[in-house]
Structure formats: C-alpha cells, structure tokens
Amino acid sequence: MTISGVALLAICTLIGGFLGDLLGAWLGVKANVGGVGIAMMLLIAARLWLARRGALSVGVESGVGFWGAMYIPIVVAMAANQNVVAAVESGPMVVVAAILTVVACFAAVALIGRLSSATETMDEIEARQNAARAEGGAA
Amino acid sequence: MxxxxxxxxxxxxxxxxxxxxxxxxxxxxxxxxxxxxxxxxxxxxxxxxxxxxxxxxxxxxxxxxxxxxxxxxxxxxxxxxxxGAMLRDFAIVATAFEVDVVRARQAGAIGATALVLGTILPFIVGALVAYAFGYRDAISLTTIGAGAVTYIVGPVTGAALGASSAVMALSIATGVFKAVLVMIGTPFVAKAIGLNNPRSAMVFGGLMGTVSGVSAGLAATDRRLVPYGALTATFHTGLGCLVAPSLFFLGVRAIMG
Structure with a gap:
C-alpha cells in the first residue's frame, strides 16, 4: 500500500525530529540538532530491514519515492519564500563566498587525484570492456 | 467579469x-x-x-x-x-531512500574522505567570507558557512539554529550560486583536475556536494561519470544537515565566544 511508504517516511521524519530536539536539549543548544540527518539514517535502516525480510513492496517504494521526487519543487517553493530583498541589499558576499568555495573544492579534487595512485580512465574501461566483448564474440 | x-x-x-x-x-x-x-x-x-x-x-x-x-x-x-519546514524536511528525508548502501561501500575510503573534506572546506570558506563581510554572531556565521556546503544544508541549519530570514536567504543564495558555478565550470576544469575516471568522479561528488550541480556538471563533462559522482553527492546533504547545526555550530560558538 502506498500509505505504508508515506507513513514509514512520516514516522522516520517524526522520530528524527524528536531525537534531534532531544540531542539539542542535551547539548544545550535550544535547537534541533541533525534531526533530518538522523531521520535519513532511520529510513535507510528501515529500507534495508524491509528488503532483507522481503517486505519492500511497490507501494512502500512509491509512497516514499513520490516525496523524494517532490524534493526539488519543494526547494523551489522554499526559495520563493525567502527574504531575498534583504539578501540582495547585503551585496557581493554571496558571489565571493560561492566563487572561493568552488575554487577551493576544484583544487582539492585535483590534489586528491595527484596524491592517489593512477587508475583506469573511463575511456580505458570502455576499451577493455569492448575488447572483452569482441573476444567473447569471436570465441 | x-x-x-x-x-x-x-x-x-x-x-x-x-x-x-x-x-x-x-x-x-x-x-x-x-x-x-x-x-x-x-x-x-x-x-x-x-x-x-x-x-x-x-x-x-x-x-x-x-x-x-x-x-x-x-x-x-x-x-x-x-x-515550509514540514514538507521540506519530509521530502529531504525521502531522498535517503535512493541511497544504495552496497554501492556506497564500493566508493570506499577515498569517497568518504572527499565527503568529509567537502563538508568542512566549504563551511570554513563560507564562514570566513561571512566574517570578512562583518558577521560576528555564531548563528549567522554557521548558517552562511552551511549554505556554502549546499543550498539545502544552509536553510536546514539556519532553521534549526533560528537564524534570521535575511541570513537564510544569503545562505541559500550562496549554495545556489555555488551549484550554478559547478554546473557551468566543471566541463572547463575537468581535464585540469583529472576528472576522467570513476574514482575521481566519486571524489568530485563528495567534494562539490550539490547533487544538481554535480550531476549536471558531470553530465556536461562525460555522461558515464554521472552515477559515480551522484553516489557520493547524495550523502553530502545528509552529512551536512547532521554536522552543520551541531558540531560546526558548537565549534563556531566556541571560537566566537
């Protein structure tokens, strides 16, 4: 049933929110601490558990999947609710922060690539697979 | 009429x-x-x-x-x-359903390293820029730093900490601008940063974060790299939502006093 997926998602989100609030109170930050992240881990665990028991029905998947697919539109609606007028008045900080972040991350990708051992490129993998297929066809 | x-x-x-x-x-x-x-x-x-x-x-x-x-x-x-907060959190949690744990394990230690680095590095850069632009309170610094991680982590963090709506908007705008830069910039820097194999695509996904930025950037570079990048990128928002309003906030608060 589709509702089981929606209910599972709601239960995970509610438990995550509750634990996040609890963690916040425990840390003394008067805020929800990682509630969404905890809920995500609960949902992953629930999915693995259901799959192992063979109880992961199409209904459950479609109930959760629908809301997962709604995530970008909901983010668009969220963006449309923001106080952009106030943000625009604050000026170039956004541009500077974004550019510096992206440059730093690109540099880190390059650095990790240089530091680690050589690996097969996508072209080499495809060439090898094609060669194996051709050999298999000939044999 | x-x-x-x-x-x-x-x-x-x-x-x-x-x-x-x-x-x-x-x-x-x-x-x-x-x-x-x-x-x-x-x-x-x-x-x-x-x-x-x-x-x-x-x-x-x-x-x-x-x-x-x-x-x-x-x-x-x-x-x-x-x-609003209710449906937003609901939909974000739902995306965790798409994470394939077996394939995620194959991403291995290097993907996890990139993921951690990809959360810390943007956060520090974002928070430092916010500091340079005159923000001094821990909530605003954390929210803007979190926005530099992804445009989801920013508002989730800001909502959890009770940031002002103006700071939330800045935080989202930073994340969105970052995603757009990743989408447009990736094909141009792909060669220079060695983005031609599954492993570097996983590192890329973990570091750049934003799923839309990573998937679009990789698609514009080499379609075959997309699933590898998306695999690590899907963890990015969850990790950010977990550590930004908690560990990172406590860290920033400890520094700012």
Missing part, C-alpha cells in the same frame, strides 16, 4: 496548497524549457527553477513589503506551506 475574477481569486486562495503545486509546476516546466533551449542543457533545469524562485521571492517582497517572499501575496500563500 470582475465577479469571475473575484471567484477565481477565491478558489485559488481557498485551495492554497493546490495553487502552489500548480504554480511551482509551471515554474519547473518553464525552467526545463529554458535549460534545454537557452543553455542547451548546460545549466540544470532545477538550478534555473531555484533562481526563478529566488527572483519571484524578490518580486513578492518588493510588491508586498513583507518578509516571506512570494507567500506574502494572499493568492500564493500556499507556497509558504509547500516550501
């Missing part, structure tokens, strides 16, 4: 959430068309839609003089429900 308009206004306002679904649907549809025909698929439709959303929020704010963007317009109050 004016009776018909009044009736229309009434039906739209009385079914606020449905109006929001229809409205956002049209925005998404226009964005997909703009992405395909104007940018030839180089800028992902979802990024364009978010930019349109922010632009509409600006218009709504100017028009109504309120603080809640488009949802201050009575007919579009449903946008406030659709984009």
């Amino acid at each position: 004016s009776d018909a308009i009044a009736l229309l206004e009434h039906i739209l306002a009385a079914n606020a959430l449905l109006t929001a679904f229809a409205f956002v649907g049209v925005v998404m549809w226009i964005s997909a068309a703009l992405s395909r025909y104007l940018t030839l698929g180089r800028i992902h439709g979802s990024a364009i839609a978010i930019i349109i959303g922010l632009a509409l929020a600006f218009g709504g704010g100017v028009w109504s003089g309120g603080k809640n963007g488009l949802s201050d317009i009575p007919m579009l109050s449903g946008i406030g429900i659709m984009g």
Whole structure:
C-alpha cells in the first residue's frame, strides 16, 4: 500500500525530529540538532530491514519515492519564500563566498587525484570492456 | 467579469496548497524549457527553477513589503506551506531512500574522505567570507558557512539554529550560486583536475556536494561519470544537515565566544 511508504517516511521524519530536539536539549543548544540527518539514517535502516525480510513492496517504494521526487519543487517553493530583498541589499558576499568555495573544492579534487595512485580512465574501461566483448564474440 | 475574477481569486486562495503545486509546476516546466533551449542543457533545469524562485521571492517582497517572499501575496500563500519546514524536511528525508548502501561501500575510503573534506572546506570558506563581510554572531556565521556546503544544508541549519530570514536567504543564495558555478565550470576544469575516471568522479561528488550541480556538471563533462559522482553527492546533504547545526555550530560558538 502506498500509505505504508508515506507513513514509514512520516514516522522516520517524526522520530528524527524528536531525537534531534532531544540531542539539542542535551547539548544545550535550544535547537534541533541533525534531526533530518538522523531521520535519513532511520529510513535507510528501515529500507534495508524491509528488503532483507522481503517486505519492500511497490507501494512502500512509491509512497516514499513520490516525496523524494517532490524534493526539488519543494526547494523551489522554499526559495520563493525567502527574504531575498534583504539578501540582495547585503551585496557581493554571496558571489565571493560561492566563487572561493568552488575554487577551493576544484583544487582539492585535483590534489586528491595527484596524491592517489593512477587508475583506469573511463575511456580505458570502455576499451577493455569492448575488447572483452569482441573476444567473447569471436570465441 | 470582475465577479469571475473575484471567484477565481477565491478558489485559488481557498485551495492554497493546490495553487502552489500548480504554480511551482509551471515554474519547473518553464525552467526545463529554458535549460534545454537557452543553455542547451548546460545549466540544470532545477538550478534555473531555484533562481526563478529566488527572483519571484524578490518580486513578492518588493510588491508586498513583507518578509516571506512570494507567500506574502494572499493568492500564493500556499507556497509558504509547500516550501515550509514540514514538507521540506519530509521530502529531504525521502531522498535517503535512493541511497544504495552496497554501492556506497564500493566508493570506499577515498569517497568518504572527499565527503568529509567537502563538508568542512566549504563551511570554513563560507564562514570566513561571512566574517570578512562583518558577521560576528555564531548563528549567522554557521548558517552562511552551511549554505556554502549546499543550498539545502544552509536553510536546514539556519532553521534549526533560528537564524534570521535575511541570513537564510544569503545562505541559500550562496549554495545556489555555488551549484550554478559547478554546473557551468566543471566541463572547463575537468581535464585540469583529472576528472576522467570513476574514482575521481566519486571524489568530485563528495567534494562539490550539490547533487544538481554535480550531476549536471558531470553530465556536461562525460555522461558515464554521472552515477559515480551522484553516489557520493547524495550523502553530502545528509552529512551536512547532521554536522552543520551541531558540531560546526558548537565549534563556531566556541571560537566566537
């Protein structure tokens, strides 16, 4: 049933929110601490558990999947609710922060690539697979 | 005639959430068309839609003089429900269902390292820039730093910490601008940063974060790399939502006093 997926998602989100609030109170930050992240881990665990028991029905998947697919539109609606007028008045900080972040991350990708051992490129993998297929066809 | 308009206004306002679904649907549809025909698929439709959303929020704010963007317009109050905390958290949690744990393990230690680095590095850069621009309170610094991680981590963190709406908007704008830069920039730097194999694609996904930025950037570089990048990128928002309002906030608060 589709509702089981929606209910599972709601239960995970509610438990995550509750634990996040609890963690916040425990840390003394008067805020929800990682509630969404905890809920995500609960949902992953629930999915693995259901799959192992063979109880992961199409209904459950479609109930959760629908809301997962709604995530970008909901983010668009969220963006449309923001106080952009106030943000625009604050000026170039956004541009500077974004550019510096992206440059730093690109540099880190390059650095990790240089530091680690050589690996097969996508072209080499495809060439090898094609060669194996051709050999298999000939044999 | 004016009776018909009044009736229309009434039906739209009385079914606020449905109006929001229809409205956002049209925005998404226009964005997909703009992405395909104007940018030839180089800028992902979802990024364009978010930019349109922010632009509409600006218009709504100017028009109504309120603080809640488009949802201050009575007919579009449903946008406030659709984009509010409840449905936002609900939808974000739902995306965790797509994470394939077995394949994620194959990403291995290097993907995890990139993931951790990809959360810490943008956060530090974002928070430092915010500091340089005069922000001194731990909540604003954390929220803007989190926005530099992804445009989801920013508002989730800001909402959890009780940041002001203006800081939230800055945080989202930083994340969105980052995603757009990743989408546009990736094909141009791909060669220089060695983005031609599955492992570097996984490192890339972990470091750059934003799923829309990573998937669109990799698609524009080499379609075969997309699943590898998306695999690590899907963990990015969850990790950020977990550590930004907790560990990172406590760290920033300890430094700022």
